[in-house]
Structure formats: structure tokens, C-alpha cells
Amino acid sequence: MKLTLKIWRQAGPEAKGKMVTYPLDGVDGDMSFLEMMDILNEELVNKGEEPVEFDHDCREGICGSCNMMINGQPHGPQKLTTTCQLHMRKFNDGDTITIEPWRAAAFPVIKDLIVDRSSFDRIQQAGAYVSVNTSGNTQDANSIPVEKEKADEAFHSATCIGCGACVAACKNASAMLFTSAKVSQYALLPQGEVEATKRVQDMVRQMDIEGFGNCTNTGACMIECPKGIKLENIARMNREYLKAETVS
Amino acid sequence: MSALVKSSLARKWVMALSGLFLVIFLTQHFVINITSVIAPDTFNEWSHFMGYNPLVQFVAQPILIGGLIVHFVMGIVLDIQNRKARPIKYAKFSGNSNSQWVSRNMIITGLVVLAFLGLHMYDFWVHEMTVKYIDVQPEDATRYLPELKEKFVSPVRVGIYVVSFVLLALHLWHGFNSSFQSMGAKAINKGDGLRKATYAWSVLIPAGFIFIALYHHFTH
Numbered sequence: 001m002k003l004t005l006k007i008w009r010q011a012g013p014e015a016k017g018k019m020v021t022y023p024l025d026g027v028d029g030d031m032s033f034l035e036m037m038d039i040l041n042e043e044l045v046n047k048g049e050e051p052v053e054f055d056h057d058c059r060e061g062i063c064g065s066c067n068m069m070i071n072g073q074p075h076g077p078q079k080l081t082t083t084c085q086l087h088m089r090k091f092n093d094g095d096t097i098t099i100e101p102w103r104a105a106a107f108p109v110i111k112d113l114i115v116d117r118s119s120f121d122r123i124q125q126a127g128a129y130v131s132v133n134t135s136g137n138t139q140d141a142n143s144i145p146v147e148k149e150k151a152d153e154a155f156h157s158a159t160c161i162g163c164g165a166c167v168a169a170c171k172n173a174s175a176m177l178f179t180s181a182k183v184s185q186y187a188l189l190p191q192g193e194v195e196a197t198k199r200v201q202d203m204v205r206q207m208d209i210e211g212f213g214n215c216t217n218t219g220a221c222m223i224e225c226p227k228g229i230k231l232e233n234i235a236r237m238n239r240e241y242l243k244a245e246t247v248s
Numbered sequence: 249m250s251a252l253v254k255s256s257l258a259r260k261w262v263m264a265l266s267g268l269f270l271v272i273f274l275t276q277h278f279v280i281n282i283t284s285v286i287a288p289d290t291f292n293e294w295s296h297f298m299g300y301n302p303l304v305q306f307v308a309q310p311i312l313i314g315g316l317i318v319h320f321v322m323g324i325v326l327d328i329q330n331r332k333a334r335p336i337k338y339a340k341f342s343g344n345s346n347s348q349w350v351s352r353n354m355i356i357t358g359l360v361v362l363a364f365l366g367l368h369m370y371d372f373w374v375h376e377m378t379v380k381y382i383d384v385q386p387e388d389a390t391r392y393l394p395e396l397k398e399k400f401v402s403p404v405r406v407g408i409y410v411v412s413f414v415l416l417a418l419h420l421w422h423g424f425n426s427s428f429q430s431m432g433a434k435a436i437n438k439g440d441g442l443r444k445a446t447y448a449w450s451v452l453i454p455a456g457f458i459f460i461a462l463y464h465h466f467t468h
Contacts, residue, residue, distance in 0.1 A: 019339055072342030098340040105333050171343060171352050172330035204255055213333030214256045214326050217426040223346035232437040239432030241257045
């Protein structure tokens with residue numbers, strides 16, 4: 001397979017970036033997208049050029065690191081899939097593929113395709129936890145009855161890997177799906193109820209501080225989420241927040 | 249409570265509530281207007297009531313204008329903030345693969361509706377104010393239907409009305425059901441009954457207004 005790659009190159013956070021075109025030959029349909037990028041980088045290194053920097057870790061779709069905007073879609077054209085799980089058989093010989101980093105004020109580019117997603121970490125640190133007594137007398141979580149339906153919903157919300165595809169896909173660069181998934185995974189469980197008010201207040205406040213855009217309910221985040229996190233989480237967070245601000 | 253006022257979620261609530269208020273107003277407006285086709289005397293009677301009842305004029309009308317201003321100003325503020333949240337645009341962005349065009353372009357359809365409202369206010373509201381307070385004329389409860397028909401003689405004006413209501417329908421298509429999501433309504437994500445109802449309303453009401461404009465144009 002012969003491809004033309006148009007890739008965003010940026011030397012550093014303050015540097016001016018630009019799209020650079022690279023022809024690439026010998027790509028096999030069974031390669032993953034990241035393996036294709038590895039081949040490109042081998043060629044660049046052999047020619048004495050700077051390889052394209054990109055984030056990756058597990059390469060099995062659970063770490064949320066391999067973030068690339070591929071032909072205008074986060075993680076590429078295959079739904080419910082991260083970039084590392086995307087295979088080159090999804091493309092055709094002769095295709096031109098445009099590869100860019102996530103674009104958001106809250107995700108500044110570090111280099112090439114790597115962005116700083118620590119804003120997500122700060123949102124989580126603001127409240128996405130349950131405070132427990134670690135003295136040794138902690139009650140076993142499994143001893144608290146939880147409705148099956150709620151447990152399943154909480155688990156599904158917790159499958160968010162924090163990759164940022166929701167922000168990348170949203171025309172407003174909004175982080176509502178991510179934040180609401182993290183709020184929901186605790187709000188749905190009895191263990192999370194005690195801190196529910198403070199949690200949603202603190203997480204929404206941090207989300208706003210980070211400079212993400214406002215949600216306008218386009219639904220693009222849910223469609224592009226590699227884990228299929230649902231819009232219902234956003235509605236739940238809107239309810240939780242109003243309850244927290246008015247009742248508390 | 250002060251955090252609520254400043255938060256992005258509060259802005260969503262303001263948009264949703266002011267939008268729903270305008271949806272209610274639009275429904276009431278349509279109910280009155282359709283009488284111009286099916287019961288002309290009722291149209292004159294209701295229009296006269298709306299034009300001279302002090303509660304409507306000095307309570308409901310300022311609230312309506314306030315709701316309109318809040319909705320449009322907040323919409324523009326949100327759009328400016330959202331553009332700032334992505335200072336560098338994508339070289340390639342496939343929005344159509346994951347969302348409807350109308351949901352991504354509410355500002356465009358909204359601004360067209362705003363421009364249309366300018367024409368609409370000039371056509372009817374400015375005229376009413378002139379008749380009542382500037383070039384004062386005696387009360388005439390039979391003048392409303394002839395005045396309405398007169399406005400729809402011009403094919404250009406009718407054309408502007410039709411295009412504006414098509415864009416209003418697109419605006420409502422996303423905005424109406426979206427307001428329930430913004431307010432956290434469980435029903436919008438449980439089954440698709442509420443969503444379908446909002447879609448039906450978003451098409452039928454603007455289509456009704458278009459019908460009224462065309463009816464008077466062709467029966468003048």
C-alpha cells in the first residue's frame with residue numbers, strides 16, 4: 001500500500017507548526033496505524049530527520065495515550081476504536097491521510113502530535129475519588145448492596161480512558177463528556193453519595209478554569225468516544241450540578 | 249449559588265430555559281395566527297386583545313423581549329467563548345461524520361432568525377407602536393386581518409418569511425430537544441418519544457407559519 005501522509009510538525013510548545021507531506025510505501029493492511037507511524041519514523045531516522053513524535057503506551061486500547069486526529073476524526077474512521085487498534089486495512093492504496101494533534105486551548109501541543117492533557121488530571125484530582133478511611137477498618141465495598149442497573153451504568157461510565165477524543169471531536173472543545181463520566185461513575189454508587197455535592201461542584205469549576213468550551217449537545221463526543229460513553233452522563237451531571245448548587 | 253451563576257452549566261440552563269420560553273411563545277403566536285385562516289373574526293378579536301390588554305402590553309411583552317435578548321446575547325457570548333476554546337483549527341475536520349449540520353451551526357441559523365425578527369418587528373411591532381402612541385388612531389378591532397394580508401402581498405417579503413422559517417425550523421430541530429438535555433431531563437435519553445415530539449413540533453409549527461404567509465399571499 002502506498003500512502004501520502006500529511007502530518008502536523010511542531011518543534012515545541014512555543015514553535016510555529018505546519019503540515020508536512022510524507023510519501024510512504026510498503027504499508028501492509030494488517031499493520032496497526034501506530035506500526036505504520038513506526039515505519040515512517042524508521043525512514044525519517046535513517047534519512048537523518050527528526051521522527052514524528054506521538055504518544056502511545058499500551059497499544060491495546062485502554063491507556064488513552066495514542067491520540068491522533070486522522071482525516072478529521074479522533075482516532076480515525078473506525079468507531080469505538082483507539083488509534084492503536086485501528087488497522088491500515090481501513091485505508092486504500094493511494095490514500096492521502098491527514099494526521100493532526102487534538103486541538104484545544106486546554107490541550108496545548110508539546111511536540112508534533114503530542115498534547116498536554118494534564119487538564120484532565122486536574123479535573124479528576126478536583127473530585128473524582130471517594131475518600132475512605134485507610135486505617136484497616138475500611139468496610140469491604142462488596143458488602144454494600146448496589147442495584148445491578150446502577151452498578152452496570154457506573155461501570156460503563158468508569159470505562160472512560162480519558163483519551164480526550166470527546167474534546168477533539170467537539171466543535172467547541174468541550175470536556176463535558178469526560179467530566180460527566182467521572183462524576184457519574186461515583187454519583188451512581190452509594191459510596192459516592194457522601195461527597196456528591198462537593199464533587200460535582202469542584203469538578204465543574206475545574207473544568208471551567210481549564211478553558212474548555214461550552215457543551216452545545218451536538219453529540220459528536222459520544223459518537224467518537226472509543227469507549228462509547230453516553231450523553232446520558234452529561235444530562236446526569238447537569239442534574240447533579242443544579243441539585244448541588246441549589247439544595248446545598 | 250454564586251458559582252452557579254458563573255459556571256458553564258448555568259449558561260446552558262439560561263439558554264435552555266429562555267429557549268423553552270420562546271418555544272411556548274411561538275406556539276401561542278401560531279395559535280393566534282392560524283385563526284387568520286380558519287376564523288378571521290377571532291383573529292381580529294384576539295389581536296385586538298393582545299394589542300390593548302395592559303397585562304399583555306406592560307407585563308408579558310417586556311418579559312418576551314427580555315427573554316429574546318437573553319437568548320440571543322447568551323448565544324453570541326457562548327459562541328465567542330467556544331471559538332476561544334479552540335484557537336487553532338483543524339486542517340481537516342469531518343463534522344458530518346459525527347453530528348448534524350444544524351447542531352454545529354446554531355449561531356448561523358440563530359443570526360438569520362435574529363435578522364428576520366428585525367424585519368418582523370418593523371412590519372408589525374413598529375406599526376403598532378406608531379398607531380397607538382405616535383400617529384394615534386382610534387381603536388379599530390377590524391383592522392388586523394387586512395393589515396396582515398397587506399404585508400404578504402409582496403412576493404419578496406413572503407420569500408424572506410419562508411426562508412427565515414425554514415432556518416427557524418432547523419434551529420428548533422436541534423435547540424428544542426437540546427434544551428431538555430441541558431436541563432438534565434432523564435426522558436430525553438430514555439427512549440426517543442420526547443426527542444421525536446420535539447422534532448415534530450420543530451417542523452410543524454414553522455411549516456404552519458409558512459402556510460399562513462403563502463395562504464394570505466395567494467388569497468389577497
